[in-house]
Amino acid sequence: xxxxxxxxxxxxxxxxxxxxxxxxxxxxxxxxxxxxxxxxxxxxxxxxxxxxxxxxxxxxxxxxxxxxxxxxxxxxxxxxxxxxxxxxxxxxxxxxxxxxxxxxxxxxxxxxxxxxxxxxxxxxxxxxxxxxxxxxxxxxxxxxxxxxxxxxxxxxxxxxxxxxxxxxxxxxxxxxxxxxxxxxxxxxxxxxxxxxxxxxxxxxxxxxxxxxxxxxxxxxxxxx
Amino acid sequence: xxxxxxxxxxxxxxxxxxxxxxxxxxxxxxxxxxxxxxxxxxxxxxxxxxxxxxxxxxxxxxxxxxxxxxxxxxxxxxxxxxxxxxxxxxxxxxxxxxxxxxxxxxxxxxxxxxxxxxxxxxxxxxxxxxxxxxxxxxxxxxxxxxxxxxxxxxxxxxxxxxxxxxxxxxxxxxxxxxxxxxxxxxxxxxxxxxxxxxxxxxxxxxxxxxxxxxxxxxxxxxxxxxxxxxxxxxxxxxxxxxxxxxxxxxxxxxxxxxxxxxxxxxxxxxxxxxxxxxxxxxxxxxxxxxxxxxxxxxxxxxxxxxxxxxxxxxxxxxxxxxxxxxxxxxxxxxxxxxxxxxxxxxxxxxxxxxxxxxxxxxxxxxxxxxxxxxxxxxxxxxxxxxxxxxxxxxxxxxxxxxxxxxxxxxxxxxxxxxxxxxxxxxxxxxxxxxxxxxxxxxxxxxxxxxxxxxxxxxxxxxxxxxxx
Numbered sequence: 001x002x003x004x005x006x007x008x009x010x011x012x013x014x015x016x017x018x019x020x021x022x023x024x025x026x027x028x029x030x031x032x033x034x035x036x037x038x039x040x041x042x043x044x045x046x047x048x049x050x051x052x053x054x055x056x057x058x059x060x061x062x063x064x065x066x067x068x069x070x071x072x073x074x075x076x077x078x079x080x081x082x083x084x085x086x087x088x089x090x091x092x093x094x095x096x097x098x099x100x101x102x103x104x105x106x107x108x109x110x111x112x113x114x115x116x117x118x119x120x121x122x123x124x125x126x127x128x129x130x131x132x133x134x135x136x137x138x139x140x141x142x143x144x145x146x147x148x149x150x151x152x153x154x155x156x157x158x159x160x161x162x163x164x165x166x167x168x169x170x171x172x173x174x175x176x177x178x179x180x181x182x183x184x185x186x187x188x189x190x191x192x193x194x195x196x197x198x199x200x201x202x203x204x205x206x207x208x209x210x211x212x213x214x215x216x217x218x219x220x221x222x223x224x
Numbered sequence: 225x226x227x228x229x230x231x232x233x234x235x236x237x238x239x240x241x242x243x244x245x246x247x248x249x250x251x252x253x254x255x256x257x258x259x260x261x262x263x264x265x266x267x268x269x270x271x272x273x274x275x276x277x278x279x280x281x282x283x284x285x286x287x288x289x290x291x292x293x294x295x296x297x298x299x300x301x302x303x304x305x306x307x308x309x310x311x312x313x314x315x316x317x318x319x320x321x322x323x324x325x326x327x328x329x330x331x332x333x334x335x336x337x338x339x340x341x342x343x344x345x346x347x348x349x350x351x352x353x354x355x356x357x358x359x360x361x362x363x364x365x366x367x368x369x370x371x372x373x374x375x376x377x378x379x380x381x382x383x384x385x386x387x388x389x390x391x392x393x394x395x396x397x398x399x400x401x402x403x404x405x406x407x408x409x410x411x412x413x414x415x416x417x418x419x420x421x422x423x424x425x426x427x428x429x430x431x432x433x434x435x436x437x438x439x440x441x442x443x444x445x446x447x448x449x450x451x452x453x454x455x456x457x458x459x460x461x462x463x464x465x466x467x468x469x470x471x472x473x474x475x476x477x478x479x480x481x482x483x484x485x486x487x488x489x490x491x492x493x494x495x496x497x498x499x500x501x502x503x504x505x506x507x508x509x510x511x512x513x514x515x516x517x518x519x520x521x522x523x524x525x526x527x528x529x530x531x532x533x534x535x536x537x538x539x540x541x542x543x544x545x546x547x548x549x550x551x552x553x554x555x556x557x558x559x560x561x562x563x564x565x566x567x568x569x570x571x572x573x574x575x576x577x578x579x580x581x582x583x584x585x586x587x588x589x590x591x592x593x594x595x596x597x598x599x600x601x602x603x604x605x606x607x608x609x610x611x612x613x614x615x616x617x618x619x620x621x622x623x624x625x626x627x628x629x630x631x632x633x634x635x636x637x638x639x640x641x642x643x644x645x646x647x648x649x650x651x652x653x654x655x656x657x658x659x660x661x662x663x664x665x666x667x668x669x670x671x672x673x674x675x676x677x678x679x680x681x682x683x684x685x686x687x688x689x690x691x692x
Binding site for chain 2: 009011012014015016018019022053078080081082083100101102103104105106
């Protein structure tokens with residue numbers, strides 16, 4: 001999942017980005033409202049962590065422009081103002097949720113997970129395919145009752161595929177959602193991670209879940 | 225005694241009316257009484273004249289009284305008494321039949337007076353003097369006979385007294401009724417007249433801490449109440465503005481503190497979320513320390529500002545070497561300035577000494593320099609100088625301050641940075657503190673854009689004039 005962190009207080013932006021990356025997200029950071037708008041135009045973000053008070057273009061304006069463009073990225077507002085009016089204004093402008101500063105980082109992660117689940121319409125947080133079970137809340141994967149240990153990157157890739165269960169996902173889409181600007185764009189990396197996933201998930205099983213669609217991309221699901 | 229305005233007005237108007245009524249009644253009563261007594265006296269006088277006609281003289285200079293009968297003197301129920309004395313030696317010439325052998329009282333000279341009647345009732349006496357007519361002109365009148373006869377006529381006054389009492393009762397009760405009636409009318413008129421005041425009171429009482437934005441409007445406000453209402457509205461506007469500023473300030477303080485607090489928390493929580501190498505841990509602690517340092521600075525500035533606001537500041541006066549003070553203030557900014565390749569020039573004379581409060585001046589200068597470092601573009605210039613007209617002049621080659629931000633630059637937490645800087649710098653209260661401290665030092669700060677680029681923050685001596 002790819003997240004844009006828009007926060008002008010640099011130490012906060014930096015540590016939130018760091019925490020999100022460590023949780024397996026692809027993260028871009030900016031402290032500038034104009035830049036944030038530019039980023040959202042060129043990249044399909046799954047979620048935005050958006051500060052309300054920003055230089056040049058404030059958070060509410062960004063949010064309104066985003067929504068008027070039809071961008072449905074989940075938006076989690078960060079605000080230092082806890083007046084009801086501020087929150088109402090944010091939610092009315094199209095925010096999905098808000099957090100008042102200072103917040104607990106674990107809560108930020110939980111809310112972000114919930115927003116992304118809602119966006120991909122997996123309300124209970126568990127995606128099933130044959131005997132595979134992916135718990136997006138616990139970030140745990142089991143197949144045939146056996147827990148499978150995945151790295152953060154592997155999990156992120158599997159989750160992205162599973163959220164698009166039954167649909168072909170292009171390599172470009174995977175890139176856009178799983179890698180941020182800081183990543184090294186050697187396309188080989190993707191094949192390597194798909195290989196790792198196959199080994200861990202499909203290797204000993206008759207029924208394969210990860211399928212390659214030559215020239216198109218990948219498909220996750222029970223049937224071909 | 226604190227009574228209502230309505231009560232006070234009613235009482236004073238009714239009191240004035242009572243005096244008018246009393247005066248009027250007194251006038252009517254006196255006129256009436258005088259007319260009654262005049263009629264009474266005329267009757268006594270005519271009776272006395274009738275009596276005088278009954279007196280006659282003999283040729284030997286003796287008087288005789290020929291009582292011809294007169295109904296008035298014989299009415300037993302309301303009799304008139306009379307008595308006539310003759311000269312010489314005041315011998316009694318005649319008495320009214322009802323008097324018997326008793327005497328009526330008399331006065332030394334002719335007059336009208338009150339006294340008891342022989343029957344014990346109150347009476348009014350008419351005393352007249354009558355000079356003898358003396359038909360005989362041939363002989364001289366003996367001197368003893370030249371003094372006049374004294375005629376005293378008296379009647380009971382109970383009838384007149386009773387009429388006067390009736391008159392008093394009538395006037396008194398009429399006065400009371402009129403007074404009560406007019407009191408009711410006055411009370412009504414007064415409360416009608418005071419209705420705008422009551423409406424005003426109501427309008428005022430509707431305003432509380434949460435409705436300071438409202439203004440007092442009373443329909444049909446009397447002209448006398450216009451100035452206080454205008455003044456009140458003006459005060460309300462000022463209060464509203466003050467509270468709004470206070471709310472904004474509190475919100476700004478919480479924002480400015482919450483943001484670094486959120487940063488600190490995120491740094492520590494993300495840091496603690498997994499095992500870290502020693503090097504990673506050190507970087508995390510350094511990050512956290514930087515935030516703590518920044519928060520510390522902000523809190524110190526806030527406290528200083530609060531102390532200035534509370535006028536708890538004592539101002540020292542001591543000789544200060546200005547050049548060295550500016551160098552001191554620059555030193556902590558040096559690394560940041562070097563990293564951004566800023567050139568700093570201190571153009572002050574090393575032996576320029578001023579008398580001021582060094583601690584406060586240091587805060588002022590440090591904030592101006594820090595502001596310059598933050599806003600000057602990379603590779604820019606910062607210069608400090610003094611001239612005859614400016615007490616101190618901090619120049620930076622940074623981008624101009626937007627015109628709308630210039631007058632508000634020294635406001636607390638004014639986010640001029642949102643418009644001026646591309647970097648996410650929280651403006652905070654450095655310039656507000658400069659603005660608060662300068663008056664204590666006898667200085668006045670002024671920010672201006674230079675026509676050929678760059679920004680100047682100048683401090684003027686309070687006595688001199690700025691050219692803007």
